[in-house]
Every structure is written in structure tokens, then in C-alpha cells.
Amino acid sequence: xxxIIFCITVGxxxxxxxVLSYKVKLWLNRASLACLYLMLICLxxxxxxxxxxxxxxxxxxxxxxxxxxxxxxxxxxxxxIIIKLFAKNxxxxxxxxx
Amino acid sequence: MxxxxxxxxxxxxxxxYLCFDVSDKPVLDTTLMTALxxxxxxxxxxxxxxxxxxxxxxxxxxxxLALALPVGTIIGSFAGGYLxxxxxxxxxxxxxxxxxxxxxxSLSSVVISTMHSTELGAIAFFGNMIREVSSFVLIPLLARxxxxxxxxxxxxxxxxxxxxxxxxxxxxxxxxxxFINGLVLSLLVPVFLSVLLNA
Numbered sequence: 001x002x003x004i005i006f007c008i009t010v011g012x013x014x015x016x017x018x019v020l021s022y023k024v025k026l027w028l029n030r031a032s033l034a035c036l037y038l039m040l041i042c043l044x045x046x047x048x049x050x051x052x053x054x055x056x057x058x059x060x061x062x063x064x065x066x067x068x069x070x071x072x073x074x075x076x077x078x079x080x081i082i083i084k085l086f087a088k089n090x091x092x093x094x095x096x097x098x
Numbered sequence: 099m100x101x102x103x104x105x106x107x108x109x110x111x112x113x114x115y116l117c118f119d120v121s122d123k124p125v126l127d128t129t130l131m132t133a134l135x136x137x138x139x140x141x142x143x144x145x146x147x148x149x150x151x152x153x154x155x156x157x158x159x160x161x162x163l164a165l166a167l168p169v170g171t172i173i174g175s176f177a178g179g180y181l182x183x184x185x186x187x188x189x190x191x192x193x194x195x196x197x198x199x200x201x202x203x204s205l206s207s208v209v210i211s212t213m214h215s216t217e218l219g220a221i222a223f224f225g226n227m228i229r230e231v232s233s234f235v236l237i238p239l240l241a242r243x244x245x246x247x248x249x250x251x252x253x254x255x256x257x258x259x260x261x262x263x264x265x266x267x268x269x270x271x272x273x274x275x276x277f278i279n280g281l282v283l284s285l286l287v288p289v290f291l292s293v294l295l296n297a
Contacts, residue, residue, distance in 0.1 A: 004205075004288045007135045011142015016149065025143065032140040035133040037106045039204055042126045042133070044110020046211060047220055049118035049126075054111075060217060063186040064196075064224030067179060071197050072229060072236070072251045074178025078170035079250040086163050091245050 103227070123216075130208045137204065144258075145281055164275055167246070168282040171253055172290075175200055188221075191294075196222045198290040200283045201253025203227040209291050230255050234263065241267035249276045254287055256280035 014020060020028070047053055053060075083090065118126070179197025183190045196218065199206025203226035211219025233251040237260065241248035245268035252260040257280020265273035 003131070003135055004138050004209075005292075007138040008142040008145075008285070008288070011139040011144075012146035013142075014139075015143040015146025018147065020143065025147075028140045028143065032137050035137050036204060037102075039130055039133045039137070039208060040103060040106035041110035041113065042130045043207060043211065043219070043223060044107040044112075045114030045118055046110075046123055046126050046130075046216055047107075048111035048114025048116075049122060050114075050120055050216060053216055053220065054115070056217065057220075060220050061224055063188060064221045065228055066186050067182045067188075067193060067196055067221065068225040068228035068232070070178035070182035070185075071175040071201075071225070071253075072178070072232065073174075074176075074181070075171050075174035075253070076240075076247065076250045078174035078177075079167070079247055082163075082166045082170045083244055083246055086166055087246055090163075 107223070127212050131212060134205065134208050141258075141284065145284070148277070148281075160275075164278040165282070167249060167275060167279045168286070171200065171250070171279065171283060172286070174250075175253065191297075192218055192221075195291075195294050196225050198287065198294055199226045199254075200287050200290075201226050201229045201233075201255045202284065202287050203230065205287060206291060209288075209295070213295050226253075229253055230259065233260055237263050238267045241272075245269065245272045246275065248272070249279050252276070252280070254280050254283040257284060 047057070175197045176194055179193040180190060182188075182197075183193035186193065188196075195210060195214065196206070199210075199222050203223050206226055207219045207223035210222045229251065230253075233253075233255065236251045237248045240250065241264075248264055248268050249256050249272065252264070256264060256276040257278075261273060261276055261280070264276040
């Protein structure tokens, strides 16, 4: 976890002081997308190589669906309260720009 | 993009089934963490480079609202995770650990998979990915109700993949709040995961 915090801190500093050229940033974004796919393939491979886990995939999918849905509903309830408290006129004040 | 992401994980499962066994997991973990660290570095560069956008929102009223939204997302997600434990049969700790990913499926799944268990890492991946996929459908619908409400489902992804959709559905003003919400949540996800995994 320390590595992640170190990497995001170094990244923010590099972005803040704008030390990288546009071309380098473009290249980094492409490499980052490639890393995302590499990560997903490795994540899939970790699931695929574990026969016990594969046997449970249907149950895990149901649990993930319920959990994802509950987090969305919970957040929407909280946003409803925040809008009532702090942003009743948000749409009229600044949200009209599209 | 979402289809290709699902394709990548499906291909990975097939590759793992055909070419790897359980003893290869440490090699996969090392590859995962290296790729993740690189992605985090690039995400940090994007966050640091957006200071002008952040400066635009620095009025007291907007700052209160901009901070209330991520707080609401955190409380709502944790409450949703807690309540879901009664339906899914997962224990409360595991549910809240998955919910603490706040929609950042790539980070939460890798960290949980590496530091806790592969099963929960898979739930974190699918649960947080379902959150992002359903946000693509919910954002335009919720923006018709109230523009700020469309930020709610996306979690940490409201600063990157969902940001163009928020701006398109609710305007740039809402888009700025969406970015701040995603930024604050993205900074807090590693902290929540770290705290919960060391608890």
C-alpha cells in the first residue's frame, strides 16, 4: 500500500509542476491503458487457475451484483439528503449550462 | 470499452484455466502490482495537472458542496455495503471492504486479491465494475431528475471514464463537481483499503 501512496504522490508532483511534455503524457496514457488490460488479464488468470474459485463464480457474481446495487442506492439516498440541505437551487444557479 | 474490459478478464480466466496453476499466483500478483503502480503514477500526473479546474470551484459555498458530495458517497457506499451483507451472506467486514473500493474496480480488486483473498478480489472487481457499467445507463436518467444526482452512482470513476458523460448530460458546472468528487474519492480509496486491510 505504501508503494501506491508513493506512486500517486510522485505522479501528482509531476503533474503539478508540469515537467512532462504533451507527447510523453500521451505515451504514458496509452501505456496506462495497456497496463489496465494486462492487469485484467492477470486478474482473470488468477481466477482461472484456481479451480475452487471457478466452482464458486456464479455465487460470487450474484453477491457482487447485490453489493454493487446496494452501494449505488446508499449513495443516491445520501445525495438526496445533500441536495435538500445544500443544493436545492443548483439547477437554476449553475447547472443550466450544457 | 466496457465490453473489451469484460473480454480481457474473460480471456484472462481462459488463459489461467489453460496455462497456469495455483502455484503461479505469486508471479501474477507481482505483475498485477507493477502494472497498478504504473497506472497510479499516470493517474497522479492527471490529477496534479488539473489545478486550474480545481481553482474555479474555490468559492466557500461550492467548496462545502464539493466536500459534501464525496462524504455522501462514502457514507452511502459503506451503508449500502453494510446492508448488502444481510442479503449476500458475506460478513460485514468483507462487504465494507469491497464497498470501500467506491467504484475503482481495478485498484480495489487487485489490492484485495493480493492482500486478502482472490474470492473477495473477484467480488470487488465485479461489484465495482457493475457500479461503473450501470452508471453509464443511470447518469443520463438521473440528470433529468436533478443534475447533481447523476454524480451519485459513479463513485471514484466520476473523475475519469464517467466525466464526459456527466458533462454531456448535466453540463460543465456539474462536471466540475463530478471531477472533485472523483478526485477526493480516488485519493481516499487507497487510504480506506489500507486501514481496513490492516484492521
